[in-house]
Amino acid sequence: MSHDDVGARMRARIGALLERLVESGQENGLQVAVHLHSELIVDACAGDASPGRAVAPDTLIHSFSLGKGFTATLVHILADRGLIDYDTPIAHYWPEFGAHGKDRATVRHALTHATGVPQLPAAITPAELCDWDTMCTIVAAQEPLWEPGTASGYHGWTFGWILGETVRRITGLTPAEALRSYVAEPLGVADELFYGLPESELARTAPLVEGDWAAYLESLPPSVPFVRLIAPNRSVWTTAELANRRDYLLADLPAGGTTTARAAARMYAALLGEVDGVRLLTPERTRLASAVAVDGKDRTFLGRSTKGLGYFLGLPEMARETTSFGHHGSGGSIAFADRERGLSFALTRTRLVSPEVDTGRVLANEVRSLVSQPGSHAL
Template identity: 35%
Template sequence: MSPFKNDPRIVAALQESIKLGEYGIAVSAYHKGELIVDCFDGLANTETKKPVDSNTLFPVFSVTKGVTALAIHVQADRGLLEYNAPIAKYWPEFGKNGKEATTVEQALSHRAGIPQMPDGVTPELMHDWAWMIKHIADFTPIFPPGTANAYHILVWGWILGEVVVRTDPTRRPFDVFVKEEILEPLRIKDFHLGVPSEKLSNVATLYGGNSFDMVDDYNISPTAVFPGSTVHNIPIVQQTVDPGAGAITTAPAVARIFALIANEGELDGVRLLSKDRVAGLSRLREGAHDPDKILTVPVWFGAAGYWLGGEEGKSDPIVGDHRDIIYSPGAGGSLAFADLRDSVAVAICHNNMDTVAIYPERTYTPIMKAIREIVAEREKATKL
């Protein structure tokens, strides 16, 4: 057990989650900019019985998108990009084959019409940023840009990641940009877009998650690079810079990034976004009520690159019940969210991808109940 911020209710909740089917699990939470929960339990590897500890790194899949979206918003806040500008303004090679007018916001909100991965992609080719970017630039849209909600499961990260690179005055690689502009200012060391070789032994072994309920008529998520345990236990995948589904990290690292958002763009004296920019992160996308062409589950998504809370029957109920919540769920149930109204940020990482379909309600419910009790007590104490 973590010796830090391990309220007995959280400890018990993690134990309950393991009884419900989790193998290894970690949770971290912030309230009004203060770390209030940091706890873990279970096994990082069920065969060797290696326990989860403070150094355990978890693949978090599309939770990564929340950090990549933050990078886009950092660039917008600096005046280096405009949401409604064509991607081709910043990445000229992208502007062909019907993508000439596709905007940054359309890509952010999964309405760019190019949810497919390149034909013939393999883990080795996915590892090659230049190969991915060249093939994406050559794409012809499956859906006319700006007309359809079509969740860009994997390719999303390279589209937006390259926009960040092209709008960076020094053209740093995407992982370097995130490290220098987000992680280092926030004093975060354990968020990796490509795990260093010396830390590969810290990565939790994933289990399950090798089937996904979606339509894949268009090479959206091909078997060779499918976001499940089979592919993401491979070292070359763990060392790939994949801005849409490839972060490998700890719960405290992810929670701290989302805490910055939940705290109006500033944390511990470090401001990365203006208050007005943060307030706009829960804005609805165009066609918000249209069904998704790729995912068969309800998709309640915003214009800014985040899923949104507060929509009954569509939002994940585990994150809360009001509109001022943005969140990033990952394949197999990894989760991070920022409650903009109540200034709460939570990250939950785990390694059994078969405990959920999409929403981690069953195994995470005890954890969220305990966190909300702690937050309510803190709120009450401040009013006394």
């Protein structure tokens, strides 16, 4: 089957599937984008962004930890340019972070969720969460729960400040400015790939709605580390209530991101090869960033987790294949690159759902089934 035939079949199948999901009431608003061998072949959407306003390809959707993939990419670009070194202690760039034995924590540890500081103070508020200087002071002063580098446990919120402040100290740019300069502008998506939004973009952003995600979080025992450490009180749970706050959407939070599916898929495509003449990383850097760095029990999730440098590998949406790398977001968004197939995929969504709702896996499997020859674009 020719490349054009694959694209035509995929557009028809994915478009019809999105419409069925919305018409059934299972979903509210969806975007799916697919690049194959660096070419955008699917840019589909369905449903409503808000009453009377349909989701469009350029509708912005807050997608929580999808943005961690943006942050990892930004760090690797700086590494490619010799501005940051994975095995240099974070305290070399940000001296205050070295408190309480964290002077041995490296950039590599931060990328692999191994610095030992996934926790937030129990009484943390959304207003504090949105204040960069306040949060960097809090994170720098944290005592690690384990010796840095000896274990990995998902750093849900703190990943963003640890790496974001390191980037700021190195470049002199805020994380939002650095993301724009090093990632979004070169890719031509400066108006679609964000941490915090410019105020002018709020009107383009679809409000999130709750499916069963908040109920899923509510069902977790308080002793579970994900609740006890990462989101220690309900006001900072990754729910629609938080994501629809104006101050939250405007805040520079590199643990999350607001984007379109096509911008996220374009970023991952530019990690695999050139997209309109732009390649974000050298092939060697992409191989290094997406290789297995951690494979074992995650102290936050309490299950096995395979991680590269800042990306997850082998998630369910990736068919458990560790040759795929990317990041998911609370409530069911996902974006990743498939090195074996030369494929990048992104799903953004307005309805937040529990892990039991497998829309992302179903859509990604559909895409994979139409790409007939694995290995044709392997890195």
